[in-house]
Amino acid sequence: MKETRVQKVLEAMEERAVPQMIISDPVAIFYLTGKWIHPGERMLALYLHVNGGHKLVINKLFPQEKDLGVDLIWYDDVEDAVEILSRHVDRNAVMGIDKTWPARFLLRLQELGGGSAFVNASSIVDDVRQIKDGEEQELMRISSRINDSVMEKVIPLVTKGMTEQELEQEVRRIYKEAGCEGVSFDPITSYGKNGADPHHAADGTRGKRGDSVVIDIGGFKDNYASDMTRTVFIGEVSDRAREIYEIVREANMRGIAAAKPGNRMCDVDLAARSYIEEKGYGQYFTHRTGHSIGLEDHEAGDVSSVNTDIIRPGQCFSVEPGIYLPDEEIGVRIEDLVLITEDGCEVLNHFTKDLIVVPQE
The missing domain is CATH 3.40.350.10 (Creatinase/prolidase N-terminal domain)
Incomplete structure (x- = not known):
């Protein structure tokens, strides 16, 4: 025991x-x-x-x-x-x-x-x-470092002509290759209009020039889950899509800044959500800002407007705002995991959040 x-x-x-x-x-x-x-x-x-x-x-x-x-x-x-x-x-x-x-x-x-x-x-x-001990915290760091490396390998594949289903299978293979027990949830690999559906299930769609690509992935390493989302673009990015991307990135960073002891979980949600609302896209941010994570990808303790629990050192949860515009075929989500420290938080994901346009061959 x-x-x-x-x-x-x-x-x-x-x-x-x-x-x-x-x-x-x-x-x-x-x-x-x-x-x-x-x-x-x-x-x-x-x-x-x-x-x-x-x-x-x-x-x-x-x-x-x-x-x-x-x-x-x-x-x-x-x-x-x-x-x-x-x-x-x-x-x-x-x-x-x-x-x-x-x-x-x-x-x-x-x-x-x-x-x-x-x-x-x-x-x-x-x-x-919810309160991860020292052993668990280190396992979460290790799992997220692997996730960074997997994301780095997956992003160049979006211009290889694969269907979403084929890309999803590649994600699963790369996690196994990286030494993970498997994925921590079904990978989301959504091109264009499908990225405007936050939990789209991979299908036979292939990406085209100008598409945003939502890549939401995670794996289990030594029983502990990772989870990260990045949104990239194929070949080029429109001014409109760039605008949406930068709003979501700023919302993500504001949410992370609010993730500290003494604040409430709803304060993190508000920090991200209020910025998106201020920019006029509140109705297009259709889910909570995050969820706790550890031995399971989704654990008790969500980051939502109704969770007034006080944030405590040792908690680990996601900050993942998004904007989804189905009529414009644009979906953007950016997600990081944060580990709460005594005076703030440690961001476990280190893969860049700069806008990436993947060149077409």
């Missing part, structure tokens, strides 16, 4: 009057134990109690060769896994459940009286995970 992380979770449980908790999310279990277990449809449950006696209830199909620092409770496919779990819980205390535990398990535990009441306790682990 990652004892420091477990202790932080237990302290948060006490603060919120949740004496016991079942954690089922394999990502959260990895965070707390250092072990990936992918159970499929079978039950996997890490049981924590503020007084100790933690258990990991696990199917015999997933033998563990190393000591995980927690008592293992085994079951097989013909046994009632929830009933076995229920033998180890405090039936007279509130039970916290995380958001990923399937209803078929939760309802069975309720039938068995496995707690005096049941509450959604996902935010306990989510809040602890």
Whole structure:
């Protein structure tokens, strides 16, 4: 078990009057134990109690060769896994459940009286995970450095006549070549009008001269995600597209400047959004400004107008304003990850944000 992380979770449980908790999310279990277990449809449950006696209830199909620092409770496919779990819980205390535990398990535990009441306790682990420890911070830096190098290799490919789907496949190959476990989300490689759709799925479109190309990519390195967006142009850039690009770049930098301890997450959103609104394009910035990131590309804690949480050192999140003009076939997004320090933030992406026009061969 990652004892420091477990202790932080237990302290948060006490603060919120949740004496016991079942954690089922394999990502959260990895965070707390250092072990990936992918159970499929079978039950996997890490049981924590503020007084100790933690258990990991696990199917015999997933033998563990190393000591995980927690008592293992085994079951097989013909046994009632929830009933076995229920033998180890405090039936007279509130039970916290995380958001990923399937209803078929939760309802069975309720039938068995496995707690005096049941509450959604996902935010306990989510809040602890938002603050990256020193080990995690370095892994995030390493992952983002690789992302810089991948972006450098991908951008010249936009003039090679590839379809969006072919370019996406090249992105996946380059991450593997760079030593990543894979991509951290489906790459976005959008030409021209498709770039005006913020989450366009790659299709058979090929780029043409003057197109903006939105490249939103990230990979997993040693389990930690990277994420970055750059927008480049094929052959030439119109004055109109250049204007949009420079507005988005300035909004990105203003958002980054607001990313510091003591500010709120909504302050970062406002810093980026208000500039785009000031320039007359507020209605064309159609998504939140960012999201937290770590073991998953999207973690709890978004950068939006409604998140009033105070920013704390150790948080890592994206700043990614955009302007999307479908009628003009222009889409621009610029995204960086920031790691919050004691007095500001460290930008994890170092690939240039200067406007790039990729020459056509």
